[in-house]
Amino acid sequence: MDDTATVDLVRELVLRLLSSGGRSSTASNNSDAAVRYALRLLSSRMSPSVIPDELSLVESIKRRLAVSGRSSSALGFADLHSKLSARAPLLNRWALLYLLNSLSLDRHRPESSPAPGLPFLPLHLPHPPRTSASSIAGGMAGGGVFLVAKDPENIREIALREYADLFMEDNEVSESALVRDVLYACQGIDGRYVRFDRSTDGYDMPESLKVPKPTRSIVRRLCELGWLFRKVRGYISEGIVDRQFDIGTVGQAFCSSLQDELVDYYKLLTVLTSQSANPIPSAGSDSGGGAGNYLSLRRLAVWLAEPTVRMRLMAVLVDVCGELRGGAMAGAIHSHAQHGNPLVQEFMGRLLRRVCSPLFEMVRIWVLEGELEDVFAEFFILSQPVKAESLWREGYQIQSSMLPSFISPLLAQRILRTGKSINFLRVCCEDNGWVEASGEAVAHVGATTQRGGLGYGDTNALEALVVEAAKRIDRHLMDVIHKRYRFKDHCLAIKRYLLLGQGDFVKYLMDIVGPELSEPANTISSFQLAGLLETAIRASNAQYDDREILDRLKVRMMEHGDGDRGWDVFSLEYDARVPLDTVFTALNMKRYLKIFNFLWKLKRVEHALTGLWKTVKPNYINSCIFANESFGVKMQFVSVLRRLQVLWNEMNHFVTNFQYYIMFEVLEVSWAHFSDGMNSSKDLDDLLAAHDKYLYSILEKSLLGEGSQSINKTLFVLFDHILRFRSLADRWFEHIHELQHRRNKSKSKSKGELGKVGSLIDGGRKALLQFSRDFFGKMSEELDKVAKEYSAALHDFISQLPLQQHIDLKFLLFRLDFTEYYSRVSSNK
Amino acid sequence: MEATDGQIAKETLELAFQISNMLETGLDRHTLSLLIALIDRGINPEPLSAVVRELSSPSSRTQPSFAFSSSAKP
Numbered sequence: 086m087d088d089t090a091t092v093d094l095v096r097e098l099v100l101r102l103l104s105s106g107g108r109s110s111t112a113s114n115n116s117d118a119a120v121r122y123a124l125r126l127l128s129s130r131m132s133p134s135v136i137p138d139e140l141s142l143v144e145s146i147k148r149r150l151a152v153s154g155r156s157s158s159a160l161g162f163a164d165l166h167s168k169l170s171a172r173a174p175l176l177n178r179w180a181l182l183y184l185l186n187s188l189s190l191d192r193h194r195p196e197s198s199p200a201p202g203l204p205f206l207p208l209h210l211p212h213p214p215r216t217s218a219s220s221i222a223g224g225m226a227g228g229g230v231f232l233v234a235k236d237p238e239n240i241r242e243i244a245l246r247e248y249a250d251l252f253m254e255d256n257e258v259s260e261s262a263l264v265r266d267v268l269y270a271c272q273g274i275d276g277r278y279v280r281f282d283r284s285t286d287g288y289d290m291p292e293s294l295k296v297p298k299p300t301r302s303i304v305r306r307l308c309e310l311g312w313l314f315r316k317v318r319g320y321i322s323e324g325i326v327d328r329q330f331d332i333g334t335v336g337q338a339f340c341s342s343l344q345d346e347l348v349d350y351y352k353l354l355t356v357l358t359s360q361s362a363n364p365i366p367s368a369g370s371d372s373g374g375g376a377g378n379y380l381s382l383r384r385l386a387v388w389l390a391e392p393t394v395r396m397r398l399m400a401v402l403v404d405v406c407g408e409l410r411g412g413a414m415a416g417a418i419h420s421h422a423q424h425g426n427p428l429v430q431e432f433m434g435r436l437l438r439r440v441c442s443p444l445f446e447m448v449r450i451w452v453l454e455g456e457l458e459d460v461f462a463e464f465f466i467l468s469q470p471v472k473a474e475s476l477w478r479e480g481y482q483i484q485s486s487m488l489p490s491f492i493s494p495l496l497a498q499r500i501l502r503t504g505k506s507i508n509f510l511r512v513c514c515e516d517n518g519w520v521e522a523s524g525e526a527v528a529h530v531g532a533t534t535q536r537g538g539l540g541y542g543d544t545n546a547l548e549a550l551v552v553e554a555a556k557r558i559d560r561h562l563m564d565v566i567h568k569r570y571r572f573k574d575h576c577l578a579i580k581r582y583l584l585l586g587q588g589d590f591v592k593y594l595m596d597i598v599g600p601e602l603s604e605p606a607n608t609i610s611s612f613q614l615a616g617l618l619e620t621a622i623r624a625s626n627a628q629y630d631d632r633e634i635l636d637r638l639k640v641r642m643m644e645h646g647d648g649d650r651g652w653d654v655f656s657l658e659y660d661a662r663v664p665l666d667t668v669f670t671a672l673n674m675k676r677y678l679k680i681f682n683f684l685w686k687l688k689r690v691e692h693a694l695t696g697l698w699k700t701v702k703p704n705y706i707n708s709c710i711f712a713n714e715s716f717g718v719k720m721q722f723v724s725v726l727r728r729l730q731v732l733w734n735e736m737n738h739f740v741t742n743f744q745y746y747i748m749f750e751v752l753e754v755s756w757a758h759f760s761d762g763m764n765s766s767k768d769l770d771d772l773l774a775a776h777d778k779y780l781y782s783i784l785e786k787s788l789l790g791e792g793s794q795s796i797n798k799t800l801f802v803l804f805d806h807i808l809r810f811r812s813l814a815d816r817w818f819e820h821i822h823e824l825q826h827r828r829n830k831s832k833s834k835s836k837g838e839l840g841k842v843g844s845l846i847d848g849g850r851k852a853l854l855q856f857s858r859d860f861f862g863k864m865s866e867e868l869d870k871v872a873k874e875y876s877a878a879l880h881d882f883i884s885q886l887p888l889q890q891h892i893d894l895k896f897l898l899f900r901l902d903f904t905e906y907y908s909r910v911s912s913n914k
Numbered sequence: 915m916e917a918t919d920g921q922i923a924k925e926t927l928e929l930a931f932q933i934s935n936m937l938e939t940g941l942d943r944h945t946l947s948l949l950i951a952l953i954d955r956g957i958n959p960e961p962l963s964a965v966v967r968e969l970s971s972p973s974s975r976t977q978p979s980f981a982f983s984s985s986a987k988p
Contacts, residue, residue, distance in 0.1 A: 091955050098948045102969040123965045127957055146937070158936050165933050173926040177953055181930060184949060184959040184966075189937035191967050 095127065096120050139179040146186055258296060264361045264380050267304060270311035271389070272354060273318060279308060287312055303382050310389055313396040314350075317343060320403040333410045333461035334443040339418070342439040343399055346432075350392055357388060395432060402436075411463025412487035415441050419491050444489065445547065452500055452554045453523045455507030463487060466501055473513050474666040477769060481505050491544055496551060502770060503555040506562045509769070513664035514565050522561045526554040559768035566769070570665055573763060576776075578634045579659050579669075581627075583677050584752055584783075585684045590625035595692050597621055602651030606642075609651045614640045618657075637661070652689065656681055667769070668776050676780050679789055687747065690804050691740050693811040694733070700818050701729055718854060721861040722821075725868065729814060732872050736807050739879065742900040750893055751786040755779050786893050796885040803882060806875045813871065817864055824860075828853065883907050926950075940970075 099120050143166055150159035169178060258278055266276030270288045275281055282289050288308030290296060296304075324332050324340040332340070363379040380388075405417045418440060422433035447464045450456050457468050465487040471480050483501055488494070510519050527550070566572045581587040597617045601609060618640050622628055627635070637660040645654040656678055661669035669677075701707070707726065762775030784790050788797050886898045902908055927947055934941050941949070945966075952962060 091952065091957070094948055094952055094955070098945065098952070098965075099969060101945050101948065102966065119969060123969065126961045126965050126968075129961060150936070162933060162936050165929055165936070169926065169929045169933070172922060172929065176926060176950075180953045180959040181950060182933075184953065184963050185930075185934050185937050185939050185941075187959070187963040188934075188939040188941065188966060191963070192938060192940055 092124065095123055099123050137179045137183075139182065142179060142182050142186065146182065258294065260300075260381055261361060261364065263296075263300065263304060264382060264385055265358075267307045267311075267382070267385060268354060268358050268361060270308045271314060272351075273311060273315045279304060281311075281315070300382065303386060307382070307386060307389060310393045310396055313393070313400040314347075317347070317396065317399045317403055321347075331410075331461075333463040335411050335414050335440055335463050336406075338443055339406065339414065339436075339440045342436050343403075346395065346399065346436075350396070353388070353392060357385065361385075391428075394428070398429060398432060410487075411461065412444060412465045412489045415444055416489035416491070419489060441489070448500060448547065449550070451504040452551050453527065455504045455511060455519075457504070465489075465492075465497060466504065473663050474670065476512060477505060477509055477667045477773075478670075480508070492547075496548055499551050499555045502768060503551065503558050506558045506769065509664065509667075510558075510562060510565065513667070514562075514569070518565070519558055519561055522557040523554060526550065526557045529553050555768075562769055563767070563772075566664070566772070572665060572668070572772075574631070574634065575659075575661065575665060575669075576759070576763070578630070578637075579677065580752070580756060582638050583657055583659055583681050585681070585688060586752070587625065587627055590621060590627045591688060592692075593624045594618065594621040595688060598655070599689075599692070602655055604651055606645035606649040606651055606654045609642070609654075611640055611642050614642070614655070652686075655685070668773060673776070673780060676784060680783055680787065683787060683789055684747070686801075686804060687740075687744060690807050691744055693808055694737050694740055697733060697811050697814055698737075701726065701733060701814065703730065718857045718861075721857065725861050725865050728865065728868055728872075732810070732868065732875070733814075735879075736810065736875065739803070739901060740807065743897070746897045746900060747787055750896060751783055754893075755782045755786075758782070785891050788889070788894075792890060796882065796889065799878060799882045799885060803875070803878045806871065806878055810871050810875070813867060820860065824853075824857070880907060941966075 100116060103116060103119060143163075147159045147163060150156070150162060166178075166182075169176070263278065266279040269276040270279045270281075278290050278294060279288055280291070281287075288305070288311050290301065290304060321340045321343050324336055357380060361380040402418055402421060405421060406414050409417055415437070418433070418437060422430065422437055424430055424433065444464070447458055450458055451464075451466065457464065457466065459466075465484050467482050467484045469480060469482075481501060481504065483497055485494075488497055492500075507519050507523075511517070582590070585591045594617070597620060598614065601614065601617065618638070622635060622638075639658050639660060641656045641658045643654045643656060658674065658678070659669075661674075703726075756779070759775055759779035762778065763772065766772045766775055781790075785793075788800060883898065883902060886894060886901075927943065927950065930950060931943050931946055934946055949962065949966070953959060
């Protein structure tokens with residue numbers, strides 16, 4: 086296409102350019118090469134990419150000038166252009182302007198700084214295969230492939246594209262596929278690349294997959310959520326399907342609340358899944374985030390942060406609750422709710438409110454109606470089927486393993502007692518007045534009697550309800566026990582009859598029953614004794630007592646072995662019926678029996694001694710015995726009698742003081758304490774405790790407790806001595822009286838008649854002297870023996886007394902030994 | 915009207931030179947006249963500007979490309 090003129094022109098241009106470029110003089114072959122090159126360029130038919138529109142070009146030039154701050158030049162250019170178009174209409178003005186414009190742009194381009202931050206400048210890239218990216222600005226790669234890269238700012242784009250290619254090469258799998266897989270993993274499903282590995286117990290991608298390390302670690306971190314989710318879901322399905330009847334209502338509530346939390350989680354996952362369908366902008370392109378909400382791995386990490394925290398909480402709870410049930414489960418969950426993070430607190434609050442609702446319901450029903458609606462044995466109150474009399478003590482118990490930690494043991498005791506009272510009233514007392522009491526309690530507290538009125542956070546409300554209900558029901562129970570069943574009266578009756586409080590009755594009974602009881606035990610009939618009991622009652626003040634009470638008093642014969650006398654097997658008993666037998670249980674009645682036996686024995690000894698006094702007291706009758714005899718006999722008799730009286734006095738001193746101690750220090754004092762306890766007790770537990778204390782103190786103080794076994798034995802030995810003494814003395818006096826009687830008879834006879842009985846009288850006197858000497862000698866010997874044994878036993882008793890624990894026994898010691906006679910004697914020995 | 919033609923040409927050149935100065939292309943009159951002549955002959959301005967760019971720029975960029983082009987296959 087080039088004709089010589091053009092070629093010449095070109096040559097000249099080239100020469101000019103080269104020389105004007107300021108370079109050192111080049112060789113001619115250089116310039117030739119340059120010319121050849123120029124020609125080649127020109128013949129390549131490179132054409133501009135814009136339509137040859139002069140006016141628009143002018144406009145763009147003007148704009149460029151104005152924008153770059155040279156608006157005066159813009160005006161000047163417009164002026165020049167108009168002149169030019171007027172001057173040279175034939176000129177290819179567009180081409181000229183285009184040329185000038187491109188040259189000016191080019192001149193300006195290198196002045197601006199190159200695009201910063203690109204790691205790859207095409208200038209330094211030696212990679213031969215990267216033909217597309219290298220040395221593109223000049224467009225001079227050999228082979229004639231040119232890009233229309235007018236502006237070197239493409240460097241940045243080129244760099245990005247290169248980075249994208251590198252990135253693509255590293256990843257076998259696209260990021261969106263990974264995101265989808267992670268989302269599947271979060272729902273527990275295996276994806277194409279991410280699978281659940283049972284050996285490592287986690288989600289992972291196979292090693293063979295070529296994925297860069299950061300991506301691998303991100304994926305692993307996100308799949309932790311999937312692992313947690315698997316755990317929680319496993320527990321829920323197990324709880325609802327497999328152990329349906331095992332897990333109990335609390336467990337079911339827990340599972341259902343977990344499921345509700347998971348519903349929220351599923352919703353989030355659905356949204357994320359729909360977002361993941363948007364294409365992720367590849368690493369090289371520059372969409373700027375405006376092309377829809379795409380989901381990359383990092384964005385997914387941000388979205389899943391909060392659900393991970395919640396899922397972790399749930400998984401921890403699932404672990405903790407593994408095998409627990411009922412109240413224990415609630416307590417375990419509650420202990421994990423003590424957390425500072427408000428998110429955690431709110432979550433746990435929601436959960437606990439639902440989990441504890443069955444428990445609270447059970448408490449409410451128990452406290453207000455006494456019913457135990459516990460099919461799965463989750464409640465902390467256990468019931469056992471027992472007979473009516475042990476309903477209070479053993480019918481219901483607290484099972485502390487099921488007691489949740491937010492209910493204190495004190496509150497649990499109150500709850501137990503309230504329900505127990507209602508049941509007690511219902512069963513034992515056949516009373517229905519507690520219904521109003523419950524109603525009042527509820528109205529007072531303001532809680533509803535409907536289901537679900539109480540929730541987890543309302544422990545205070547629960548406590549208030551329980552306290553109110555307890556107060557009222559207890560009051561009602563006490564009313565019933567005291568008024569309808571006259572508990573106090575019965576206690577008093579027991580005291581009067583079993584504990585020998587009614588003195589005249591006891592005396593009559595002993596007088597009447599005494600001779601009977603001296604027989605061997607197997608010859609006594611209890612019917613007869615019952616009749617005698619009736620007689621005694623009628624003879625004393627007891628007849629004015631309440632018939633109902635007297636009906637309950639009966640005679641009881643205990644089992645007897647051989648050789649037992651009636652005294653050993655006789656006892657009285659009091660028949661306490663439901664509901665009072667809660668207090669007067671079989672064990673308690675046994676204790677009463679023990680005390681009765683002891684007191685009866687004591688009374689018998691006292692009775693014996695007082696009976697003896699009737700015979701030995703120094704009155705006129707006794708002084709008349711042997712009054713007319715010789716001095717020796719009388720002296721002997723008097724001395725023996727004296728010694729007898731002294732010994733009697735000693736025994737009497739002991740028995741009287743002991744009796745006094747028992748009567749006043751033990752029985753009356755304990756009764757006073759018990760009365761106070763009865764009046765101040767607010768509920769049946771208190772009453773039972775007061776009564777037990779009463780009995781226990783009596784047993785302790787009267788030396789019947791376990792710690793006093795040895796001294797008890799000593800005491801009974803003493804009693805035996807006294808009784809033997811009595812019988813001995815009785816026998817002696819029988820003899821003496823018989824002797825006296827015979828003597829008098831013989832004397833009177835001798836006065837009347839002589840002869841026949843004269844020799845008898847004479848012989849009689851001598852015989853009498855001899856006899857009396859023998860008799861009195863023997864008597865004094867025996868008396869000495871008895872005295873010695875008695876004083877030994879008494880010393881034993883007194884020495885053992887200070888060893889006793891109870892402080893009141895010191896008073897007994899004081900009474901017995903107030904002159905310290907015994908202690909001095911014993912220390913002198 | 916040759917005088918006017920010459921005059922016209924001179925004025926045209928003058929105007930073009932002023933425009934070129936305004937646009938700061940760095941060309942002088944002689945080069946500009948050559949370019950105008952070439953354009954008049956119908957050569958496309960694009961390769962022309964490429965030529966000018968390549969050959970007139972004193973940066974090192976042209977050096978290796980220069981060498982490159984010399985060793986490039988035709």
